[in-house]
Amino acid sequence: MPVPLYVVIRGWGSISALGHAGLPPTCRPAFRLDAASGLSVAALPAAAETALDQLRRSRPAYRALDRSVLLALWAAQQATAQAGWQPDDARPLAVSMGSSRGASERLETFHAEFLRNGTSPTAASPLTTLGNVASWVADAAGAAAGAISHSSTCSTALQALGNAVAWLRAGMAERFLAGGTEAPLTAFTLAQMQALGIYSALPPDAYPCRPGAGGSSSFVLGEGAAVLALEATTAEQLRPGDLLLESVGFGFEATGTKTGLTPHGLHFQQAMRQALAQAGRLPTDVDLILLHSPGTAAGDAAERAAVEHIFGADGPACTSNKWLLGHTLGASAALSLDFALHVLQGRLAPSALPFESWLNMRLAPQRVRRILVNAAGFGGNAASALVSVAS
Incomplete structure (x- = not known):
């Protein structure tokens, strides 16, 4: 295939505190109080939570997956559908997914169980490796060209996308699913952010996260995922309105x-x-x-x-x-x-x-x-x- 001059975004999907079907017409903050910690957090709304639960129940293998993997699966399916990619598409497809913490929920649950009884479930290791994020997305998408998981803290999704651009321009794949996912609203992760002294003391209804405001730190944890469906495209194939x-x-x-x-x-x-x-x-x-x-x-x-x-x-x-x-x-x-x-x-x-x-x-x-x-x-x-x- 010719070396592409452009990387086009054919579709994308997201799920976050703002919802799971794209951004709402008017953007409003989406924070609530975490009952256990008393901190403001940005958790999924009820409708998105229901959709995630339906996804979890859609395959027996999904029921044991960490929340971060399910978020990635949801966003990737949305991106694939928007791109119009079909299961019989023969163009090589690869996956690159980023997550800073990975399987926080599963890891904390398994560790608590180990502290209680001194044993670990057989599935603990495969379900908590960072690589299982990209591998499950690739499994659902039928990717054959490769599946890569990235972890570069909070810039990790762009690291994943940079890898996608390099592969596409090198001709190693013609389609790519790339993005980031995180489900950090767990007791231990919240405690870690508090320990840094950066967590917002503001209540959910008082704009608890205030970028660029100066003064006291107003960091607030949220959860979610977003995935882009990318294609290698030549200049001749480019159309007005394409997102690049x-x-x-x-x-x-x-x-x-x-x-x-x-x-x-x-x-x-x-x-x-x-x-x-x-x-x-x-x-x-x-x-x-x-x-x-x-x-x-x-x-x-x-x-x-x-x-x-x-x-x-x-x-x-x-x-x-x-x-x-x-x-x-x-x-x-x-x-x-x-x-x-x-x-x-x-x-x-x-x-x-x-x-x-x-x-x-x-x-x-x-x-x-x-x-x-x-x-x-x-x-x-x-x-x-x-x-x-x-x-």
């Missing part, structure tokens, strides 16, 4: 700190610069930046510094979707892409956040053609993806 994944850039800085942050966000700078260079774009070609911005004081400030270094003080508008669905860790970048694609299709217009934030300094233009999506995670890694709509 132009590039994925990466950055890293070794800081020696527990979070991997420095005040200037060098890893963000590297990732954004690389994404622009790969696509042959200038900073002025970007209409909107969808920030990683998790509501933590240090993280938000570092990303702002990095954006201003690359784009200048009068750069493009910036926004975040975490004030709506919290921080979904390894799924966050994929859900940010879900948000960005709705914006590119004109189904969602970014607006000022309903609280004081530096993100409100500039609003996005009425017609957004190209969006840069940022993600970063513990350990000093970052990634940026450039998505656009073909004209």
Whole structure:
């Protein structure tokens, strides 16, 4: 097959606190109180929970799967259906899925059982390996070209998508399912976030996650998954309105700190610069930046510094979707892409956040053609993806 010039997003699926059938016409925060911890969280709504339970019951093998795997399966099925891919499609299909924590629910359950009686179920190991996320998605999709699981903390979904772009452009696959999933609303994971001193003290009805607000950290955990159905496409096959994944850039800085942050966000700078260079774009070609911005004081400030270094003080508008669905860790970048694609299709217009934030300094233009999506995670890694709509 000829080396493709473009990677086209033929479909995508998502499931999160905002729902399971795409974003609602008007975006409203989706937080509730976790009874056990007393913390604000962004959990699936009742309708999405019912759909996930139906999926769990649809195959006997699914009943033992971790929640993170089921979320990925749901989003992948939605993406495949939207792309119109049929079971008899002979084009090579590969899968790349990211998750920061993996099978948190199953792992904590199995470990609690081990502490109680000193034994482990036979299925504990295969059901808690990170690789079972991609393998189950591949099993459902009938992928024959490969199944890869990634874990690069909170930028892991973009790592998975970067792998997909490389495979498609190298001719190693013609179709690719790639994205991220996370089900971190467990007692131990919530306790870990609290121990870092970053968790929001605000109640669910008071905009508990406030990206770019400064002051006290307002990190809130959420759950969800998003998966993109990608195809290798030549210039001759490209059509106006096609959604393009132009590039994925990466950055890293070794800081020696527990979070991997420095005040200037060098890893963000590297990732954004690389994404622009790969696509042959200038900073002025970007209409909107969808920030990683998790509501933590240090993280938000570092990303702002990095954006201003690359784009200048009068750069493009910036926004975040975490004030709506919290921080979904390894799924966050994929859900940010879900948000960005709705914006590119004109189904969602970014607006000022309903609280004081530096993100409100500039609003996005009425017609957004190209969006840069940022993600970063513990350990000093970052990634940026450039998505656009073909004209």
